[in-house]
Amino acid sequence: MDLLKVYNNYLYVSIQWLTRQGIGRNTINNWTKRNLLSTIRLSGSTFIPYDHIPDSTKSKLPSKDEILSIIENQKVISISEEYYNKMYSAYEKGFIKYLEHYQDIVNNDEKALRYAKLHAVWVVVMEIYDEFISVRKRPKLRELHEAFSKIYPGKYVYVRMSQTIKSIKENGIENNVIDHRGGRKPVFGPVHKKWVLDAVSSGKAYYSPFIYEKVCELCREHGYKTPSDSWVKNYISKVSPIVYPTRYGIDKGIGQLPYAGIIRATNPGDQWQIDGWRLPFYMEKYKTLTLFAVMDACSGRIVGYHIDFSENTETILKGLEHAAQTTNTLPLEILADNHSFNKTEEAEYFKGKIEKMGSRWTVSENPRYKSLIERSFGTFGTKFCKPMYGYIGEGIRTRRTNGRTVQELVDKYTKAGTFLTEEQIKLIAIQLVNEYNIKVCKTGQSPIDAYQALENKGIPIDKIGRMKLFIQPIPYTVRQGQINIKRENVVHEFQLNKDQYLILNNKKVNVRYVDFDQIYLFDLKNDRLIGCVPKKRYAHGAYANQTEEDIEILNKNKGRINGIKTAFKRQQAELARQAEAIDPEAAYAMNAKLTPKNIIEEFKENGMLAQEAARLGVNLDYVTNIPVFSEVQTYGKDEKKSRKRRESPMLATEKEIREFDINKYLNEDE
Incomplete structure (x- = not known):
């Protein structure tokens, strides 16, 4: 607490300070009673102006200058x-x-x-x-x-x-x-460190003696002091962690990083993990096949797969299609590695489609996120592939002493006539995938049992949905009621039925097909299924060669044509009914516009025209009227009905009977 203060250029001392200086309380109270001084409150304490203190008391206190110095x-x-x-x-x-x-x-x-x-x-x-x-x-x-x-x-x-x-x-x-006394050792700064860092980052993983040699060469070339061998070694150890992925590979670099504990998917259909694995069997010329597998992340079941020479775009899509066909679902997520497939147009189309359906495509370079399928391939190789004929081992990169088949046995598998064929390897893989799915695990259940025991949370997908997903559409224009697809110089014709013809003829549609037995038509805008069209059937033209089936084909075609014509008439009549319901006079106004004029009457009524005709030797009295009729060829709403009544008078209405004029028909007979 401050006992001395300067306030408004006046020196104040607190009562507490005065008592410490030996001034009694009674003395201070007497000053107050005699009105010798005024007091103020500062910071919760009572202060007295130093100048108001009686001189007799000041003599016992420090001087004003001394107090100011203390403050x-x-x-x-x-x-x-x-x-x-x-x-x-x-x-x-x-x-x-x-x-x-x-x-x-x-x-x-x-x-x-x-x-x-x-x-x-x-x-x-x-x-x-x-x-x-x-x-x-x-x-x-x-x-x-x-x-x-x-x-x-x-x-x-x-x-x-x-x-x-x-x-x-x-x-x-x-x-x-920094203490610069006593001589300072050379300091090797950022340039030296950059040289070492660049050398350490090389994927060739150079040893420290080589790096030290190159650093010394650079120091001589650029006029820098040369560091010691130990300095280079120490700095290599220091920077190795930050260039570990480029020095030893991304996979090993990831292995140096902290990792999260990953729990399996809870239900079938929550996630599929996909990856490819080289089957450990040789064919002629030491070729191998690749198994692309789709695994359910909950049960560990291989729900789909495909076998081919490499893990290419076609292999991946066929494996996924097989999984969708097997389960009739799509998962909520597909987890894949950073494969070149992700950069293809097919991948963009596929990922866009599944996103609209509620699924998602996840790419992860960290193998821990799809460790289930990674470990499963190891199990698949050692427990299932290893007992089979032709097994060649886990590959040259394996570190396991028992991971390779001895060379003598491999030689027996790879002699002329002892190689496995492509078909044999595929049969082996099919059998082993089936065994893997039904093999009872430590949990007491096989992958397929675990899959069937829980509710599938995947997205249902039917045949048409799979077709939309895995087959990209090709636009075709319907011509003459059919679509022609040319493949390998062979034209495959697909003929639309009457209803399809009326809607789609001369229009463009998207076409998908699995084979050439039938095709599927989809709307160009919303990719909605329009219908399917079977392959066109042919019939013998020669009467002698015709069978009952040929006659049936020809009759159906004739019926299709008649049906199309009838539908055209009905459409025209329906439009006439709709127009007449709105404005009966305007509905048929085009008839008059498209009916040629009878110019003979105009010549008879117009003297100038008649005079000109006479000049050219035309006698209007002997010229018959020009026949005129409407060029409109559409069907009206009552045309068919009226024609039938003309043919059968018994169908006439009462109104028609009252208004019947026989002279009209007599004139027609003339």
Whole structure:
């Protein structure tokens, strides 16, 4: 608590300070009773103006100047304490950000720690100093020196510290922190480190003697000091972790990273994991086949697969199609590695389709995320493939002593006439996949039993859905009621039925097909199924060669044509009914527009035209009228009905009977 204060340029002393100076309470109370002084409350304490104290009492107290000096000293101590707290915090905690920098420079942990702490303290000193300079105030150097000396006693005298601040302003903190006395070892900076880092990052994994040799060559060429062999070795050890993936491969680099514990999918259909694996059997010319498998991540069941010479786009899509066909579902997620398939147009189409259906395609370079199928291939090879004829081992990269078949046995498998054929390897793989799925595991269930025991949470998909997903559509235009597909110089014709013809003729549709027995038509815009079209059937034209089947084909074609014609008439009549319902007069207005004029009547009524005709020798009295009729060829709503009534008068209505004019028919007979 401050017992002495300067307030409004007046010196005040507290009653508590007076009592400490030996002034009794009764004396102070008497001053108050005699109105010799006034009091004020500051910071919860009662203060008395120093000038109001009676002279007899002042003689027992320090002088006014002495008290003012005491107050000033208290301020200095307070400021110094504040600076000390900031510096000490930097000394204890703030040094960490500078530690690595000094470790790289001095290669001595003890020195690096000492330099880092001193650097952190100097940062605080310079911040306080610059704060005063920025507002054009004189820095409190004495308080800074006192606070600094509490942490580093005797390091600087007051004058030397002022000089050091100026030096830091010119050369930076680091130059003043490092002790340059007694000769300094060469410091190998970023250039040397970059050379070492570049060499270490090479996928050839060079040894340290080779790297040291190359660094020395570069130092001579560019005029740098040559580091020692031990410095290069130490720095190689230091930077190896940051270039591990490029030096030893991505897979091994991932193996150096922390990993999360992965729990299997909860239900069938939650996730499929896909991958390819080389089957360990040789064919002629030492060729091998690849098994592409689709595994349910919950049960471990192989729900689909395909076998081919490589894990290409076609193999992947056929394996996925087999899985969708086997389960009649799509999973909520398909987990794949970063295969080149992901960059193909087929992959973009497939991923776009499954996303719209509610599934997703996930790519992960980390094998731990699909460790289930990775481990399963190992089990598949050692437990199921190994007992089979022709097994050649796990490959040249395996580290297991029992992972390879002895060369003598491999030689027996690869003699002329002893190689397995492509068909034999496929049969072996089919059998082994089946055995894998029904083999009872440690859980007491086989993968297929575990799959069937739980509810499948996948997305249902039928034959048409699979076709949309795995077969890309090809646009065709319907011509003459059929679609022609040419493959290998053979034209396959597919003829639409009457209803399809009426809607699709001369229009473009998307076509998908599995074989050439029938094709499926889809809408161009929304890919909605329109219908299927069987392959066109042919009939013998020669009567002598015709069978009942040929006659049936011809009759059906005739019926199709008649049906199309009838449908056209009905469509025209329906449109006529709709138009007449809106405006009966306007509905048939086009008839008059398309009916030619009888110009004979115009010549008879127009004298100028008649005179011109006479000039050319035309006698209008002997010219018959030009026959005129409407060019409109559409069917009206009552045309068929009226024709039947003309043929059968018994069908006439009462109105028609009342309005019947026999002269009309007599004129027609003429």
